[in-house]
Amino acid sequence: MELHIHKGKCHCGAVRFEVRLPDNIEALECNCSICKMNGYIHIIVPASRFRLLEGNEALTTYTFNTHTAKHRFCRICGIKSFYIPRSHPHGFSINLRCLDKSDFSEITIKKFDGHNREESVPELKELT
Numbered sequence: 124m125e126l127h128i129h130k131g132k133c134h135c136g137a138v139r140f141e142v143r144l145p146d147n148i149e150a151l152e153c154n155c156s157i158c159k160m161n162g163y164i165h166i167i168v169p170a171s172r173f174r175l176l177e178g179n180e181a182l183t184t185y186t187f188n189t190h191t192a193k194h195r196f197c198r199i200c201g202i203k204s205f206y207i208p209r210s211h212p213h214g215f216s217i218n219l220r221c222l223d224k225s226d227f228s229e230i231t232i233k234k235f236d237g238h239n240r241e242e243s244v245p246e247l248k249e250l251t
Contacts, residue, residue: 126172131222137202138178142168142217147229155237157187157194164219164232167208173215207216 125141133139144166151165152158171241173193178197185194193207204221224230 127226129222129226131204131209131217133178133181133197133200133202133204135197135202136241137199138197138202138204139176141176142215142222143225144168144217146227147231148219149233151235152232153237154194155234156236159166161203162220163203163216164220165208165235166217166219167211167214168213168217169214173205173217175243210230211234212245 124145126145128141129144131140131142147164152165153163153165157163181197181199182195186192187197189209191212192209194203195206196203202214202221205215205217205220208216218228219232
């Protein structure tokens with residue numbers, strides 16, 4: 124699988140990052156309480172394929188429940204472009220909505236039952 128650099132950012136542009144992904148990706152739309160409210164669409168990658176380019180000082184962190192997931196969002200515009208997920212604490216979940224989608228040849232979005240997370244996790248893997 125050939126990987127290419129894909130750029131992403133928050134709404135105001137204070138937080139900018141890049142992630143190495145194939146041109147054909149599979150993403151997850153989760154129905155858990157936080158994802159459902161903010162419309163997050165996940166692309167899970169190992170930490171080695173993610174690089175924060177700008178804006179570390181603009182990021183703040185929110186945790187809840189087990190406090191394993193580190194929800195990072197821009198303190199200026201409030202957008203969560205990426206975070207450290209509970210399911211992959213040594214990787215990142217990238218918000219598809221924050222990437223330049225013109226760089227992809229195909230995007231498939233699958234439903235993930237995060238509301239019933241414990242039963243659904245065995246099917247969760249790195250998506251790309």
